[in-house]
Structures are given as structure tokens and as C-alpha cells.
Amino acid sequence: MHASQVRSAGLGLALASAFAFGGSGVAAKPLIEAGLDPLHVVWLRVTGAALVMLPVAWRHRDLLRREPALLAGFGLLAVAGVQAFYFAALSRIPVGVALLIEYLAPALVLGWVRYVQRRPVTRAAALGVVLAVTGLACVVEVWSGLGFDVLGLALALGAACCQVGYFVLSDQGGDEARPVDPLGVIAYGLLVGAAVLTAVARPWGMDWGVLAGSADLGGTAAPAWLLLGWIVLVATVFAYVTGVVSVRRLSPQVAGVVACLEAVIATVLAWVLLGEHLSAPQIAGGALVLVGALIAQSSTPKAASGPVAGSDPAADGGPAPADRDAATRTAT
Numbered sequence: 533m534h535a536s537q538v539r540s541a542g543l544g545l546a547l548a549s550a551f552a553f554g555g556s557g558v559a560a561k562p563l564i565e566a567g568l569d570p571l572h573v574v575w576l577r578v579t580g581a582a583l584v585m586l587p588v589a590w591r592h593r594d595l596l597r598r599e600p601a602l603l604a605g606f607g608l609l610a611v612a613g614v615q616a617f618y619f620a621a622l623s624r625i626p627v628g629v630a631l632l633i634e635y636l637a638p639a640l641v642l643g644w645v646r647y648v649q650r651r652p653v654t655r656a657a658a659l660g661v662v663l664a665v666t667g668l669a670c671v672v673e674v675w676s677g678l679g680f681d682v683l684g685l686a687l688a689l690g691a692a693c694c695q696v697g698y699f700v701l702s703d704q705g706g707d708e709a710r711p712v713d714p715l716g717v718i719a720y721g722l723l724v725g726a727a728v729l730t731a732v733a734r735p736w737g738m739d740w741g742v743l744a745g746s747a748d749l750g751g752t753a754a755p756a757w758l759l760l761g762w763i764v765l766v767a768t769v770f771a772y773v774t775g776v777v778s779v780r781r782l783s784p785q786v787a788g789v790v791a792c793l794e795a796v797i798a799t800v801l802a803w804v805l806l807g808e809h810l811s812a813p814q815i816a817g818g819a820l821v822l823v824g825a826l827i828a829q830s831s832t833p834k835a836a837s838g839p840v841a842g843s844d845p846a847a848d849g850g851p852a853p854a855d856r857d858a859a860t861r862t863a864t
Contacts, residue, residue, distance in 0.1 A: 538781050539781070539782065541781055542777075542778045542780075542781030542782035542786075542787070543778075543782065543790065545774045545775075545777050545778035545781065546774075546775070546778035546779075546782060546786075546787050546790040546791065547790065547793065548770075548774045548778075549770075549771050549772075549774040549775035549778055549791070550790060550791055550792075550793040550794040550797055551793075551797050552766050552767050552770050552771035552774065553767060553771045553775070553791075553794045553797075554793070554794040554795070554796070554797030554798040554801060555762070555766065555767050555797070555798070555801055556577070556763055556767035556768070556771075556798075557798045557801075557802065558749075558798065558801045558802055558805050558806060559759040559760075559762045559763045559767065560573050560577075560759075560763060561802075561806065562747035562748055562749050562754065562756075562759060563742065563747055563756060563759055563760065563763075565747065565748065566742050566745065566746075566747040566748070566756060567739050567742045568738065568739065568742050569733075569738065570619055570622075571619060571729075571732065571733040572733055572735055572738040573763070574615045574619065574729060574733065575726075575729045575730065575732075575733035575735050575738075576735075576760060576763070576764070577760075577763045577764060577767070577768050578611060578612070578615070578722060578725045578726045578729050578768065579726040579729070579730070579735075580760065580763075580764035580768070581722050581764050581765075581768035581769045581772070582719075582722035582723045582725070582726040584764065584765065584769050585715075585718065585719035585722055585723075585769065586719070586723075588715050588716065588718075588719040589716070589719035589720055589723060591716070592713055592715065592716030592719065592720075595712065595713075595716045595717070595720060596720070598712070599712055599717075602701060602704055602712065602717060603717060603720040603721060603724065604724055605697060605701050606697075606698075606701045606702075606717055606718075606720070606721035606724070607720065607721040607722070607723065607724020607725045607727075607728065608724060608725070608728065609694045609697030609698065609701065610694065610695075610697055610698035610701060610702070610721055610725075611721050611722055611724065611725025611726075611728075612724070612725040612728035612729050612732075613690070613691070613694030613697065614634075614691050614694040614695050614698065615725075615729065616728075616729070616732055617687050617688070617690035617691035617694055618630060618634055618687075618688070618691040620687045621633075621634075621684050621685075621687035621688035621690075621691060624681045624683055624684030624687065630684070630687075630688040630691070631668075631795055632665075632668055632669055632674050633685065633688035633689055633691070633692055634688055634691040634692045634695060635664075635665065635668050635692070635695075635791075635792050635795060636665060636689075636692045637692045637693075637695035637696050637698075637699070637788055637791075638660075638661045638664060638665070638788035638789045638791070638792060639661045639665060640692060640693065640696045641696050641699050641700065641784050641788045642657060642658060642661055644696060644700060644784075645784065656827050657783075657786055657789065659824070659827055660786075660789040660824040660827040661788075661789055661824065662824070663820055663821070663823055663824030663827065664789050664792040664820070664821045664824030665792070665824075666817075666820055666824075667792075667796075667816075667817040667818065667819070667820025667821035667822075667823075667824060668792055668795055668796075668817065668821055669817065670813045670814060670816055670817025670818075670820065671795055671796055671799055671814050671817040671818055671821065673811065673813060673814065695788075696788075698775075699779055699784035699787060699788050699791075700784055701717075702714070702717075702775065702776040702779035702780070702784070702787075703779050703780065703783070703784045714773070714776040714777055714780060715773065717776065718769075718772045718773060718776055721772075722768075722772070742756055743756045743757055743760060744756070744757075747759055749805060749806070750805045750806045750807050751807070775787070775791070778790070789824060792821050792824065793821060793822065795821070796817075796818040796821050796822070799814060799818065800818070
């Protein structure tokens with residue numbers, strides 16, 4: 533596949549993942565307002581998705597022997613860790629501040645690639661991170677919730693670090709002689725995440741009757757089970773699948789910047805479906821996040837056989853994209 537086609541396909545998948553993840557809040561909020569505890573909604577989301585992916589887990593059961601550390605890490609960090617740290621942070625600091633800190637993850641990914649893996653990153657990716665984080669600060673109107681809570685900020689930073697784990701671990705397995713199927717990683721990650729969240733959320737105390745009723749979706753009564761179905765199938769299964777595959781086709785740092793669009797999409801959907809109006813700074817911030825994502829997308833995806841991640845071949849003296857199509861990594 534042509535390098536440009538790989539990048540375009542990866543961008544499309546990353547945007548689809550951001551849209552799916554961004555739609556989770558719009559469906560979850562009515563369920564919470566109907567009487568479900570936020571942690572119980574998270575447990576239903578992850579456990580439901582894990583059950584859906586059980587046949588996939590069985591099909592790829594050899595991964596338990598081949599990649600136990602990868603599966604455990606994905607479940608603990610990418611699934612359970614992000615959710616648990618984020619919701620714990622919300623109990624101490626405003627939503628906008630917690631969301632902004634969590635989405636410092638793209639900047640942390642760049643730091644991981646540059647200083648831990650010791651591989652260059654493109655200027656486009658770095659500029660995209662700066663623009664996206666600045667725009668995100670406007671989208672969440674971080675100035676309206678400024679405060680200093682050390683523990684709350686530390687918890688939000690923990691969510692950001694776990695999100696780094698999501699992007700880094702999603703990229704694992706593509707360079708091996710026997711690539712790890714991303715669907716298998718997601719299936720077992722959800723199973724591990726469900727087990728961890730069961731201990732945290734303690735769902736045996738949940739009000740199950742809420743799911744048999746309806747919830748208010750912007751003035752319209754929507755069946756609670758339908759909202760839960762959206763959260764499980766679209767905002768979790770579809771979102772994780774497209775997200776992991778997009779990282780394989782782009783790179784962790786580029787996909788991380790595009791993922792910042794999740795907050796913008798969530799804000800817009802809340803405006804359209806829940807009547808939560810957008811301010812001028814939020815609209816301007818959304819445009820800035822979009823610009824940052826588009827700039828970062830111009831980063832060249834890394835080659836499987838090369839030592840450089842997300843670097844410009846011309847600047848590094850490497851082969852042009854047209855000369856390395858065969859080496860460009862694609863998702864399994």
C-alpha cells in the first residue's frame with residue numbers, strides 16, 4: 533500500500549475513533565442523571581464490550597502465551613487506568629481541568645519517543661501538539677475552573693500517563709516477524725480492564741432498574757438500554773478497534789494529536805444533542821485543535837525497518853515514501 537494511502541487510511545480511522553470516543557459522554561450523561569453511578573456506567577461499558585469481544589479473545593487465545601505482558605499492560609493502562617484515574621480526578625477538580633491534563637498525553641508521547649526511545653520526531657508533530665493543547669484549553673474553558681488541588685492534578689496526570697500507555701502499547705507488535713493482531717489485544721485488554729473495574733466499581737450495588745427505563749436525551753425520552761448499547765458497541769468496541777489500528781497506520785505521536793479531537797467532538801455533540809451551547813472561545817479552540825491535528829497528520833508514518841519514528845525522510849537522509857512502500861507498516 534502506498535505510504536500516502538496508509539496515512540490517509542490511518543487518519544480516517546483516527547477520526548472515526550475520536551468521534552466514537554467523543555460520543556460516549558453524550559450517551560453516558562443521561563444514564564448518570566437517571567440514577568446510575570458514574571463508575572457503574574464505566575463498568576457496564578467495559579464489561580459489555582469485553583463480553584462482545586469474547587469470541588475474538590477465544591480465537592486469539594495464543595496471545596495469552598505469546599504476549600501476556602502486552603495484554604496485561606493494555607488492560608491495566610489503556611482500559612482500566614485511564615477510566616479510574618480520570619473519574620477519581622473528577623471528584624476533586626473541575627471536568628475541564630481534568631480533561632485538559634489528560635490530553636497532555638500527546639505531548640508526553642512525543643517525550644517518550646524522543647527521550648525514552650531516543651528517536652527523532654517531526655516538527656509538524658510537535659507543532660500539532662502545541663496547537664491542539666492550546667485549542668483544547670479553550671474548548672474546556674480551563675480558566676473557569678482554575679484551582680490548585682495537588683491530589684486532583686496528580687490523578688489527572690495519572691490518566692494522561694495511562695493514555696500514553698494506550699498509544700504506545702497500541703503500536704506494539706507491528707514490527708515483529710509475527711505481528712500481534714490488534715483485535716486480540718483489544719479483546720484481552722477489555723477482559724483485564726473489566727476484572728479490575730469490577731473490584732473498583734462494585735457493581736453488585738448498582739440500581740439495575742434504571743436500564744429498564746428511559747433517560748432524558750436533550751428533552752427526548754430515550755431507552756436506557758439503547759444508550760448503553762451505543763456506549764458499548766460504538767463508544768468502546770468500535771472506538772478501540774479503530775483507534776488501535778489507526779496508531780499502527782500512523783504513529784503513536786500523530787494519532788495522539790488527532791485524538792485530541794475527541795474533546796471537541798464531545799463538546800459539539802453535547803451542544804447538538806443535549807443543548808449545551810458553545811461559546812466563542814470554545815468554537816475558536818475547536819478550530820485550533822483541528823488545525824493542530826491536520827498539521828501533525830503531515831508527519832510521515834515510521835517505517836518498520838527504520839530507526840526513526842515519525843521523522844521526515846528528506847531531513848534524515850532516508851528514502852522517499854515512494855521508495856519504501858514495502859517497508860511501511862500496516863495494521864493486521
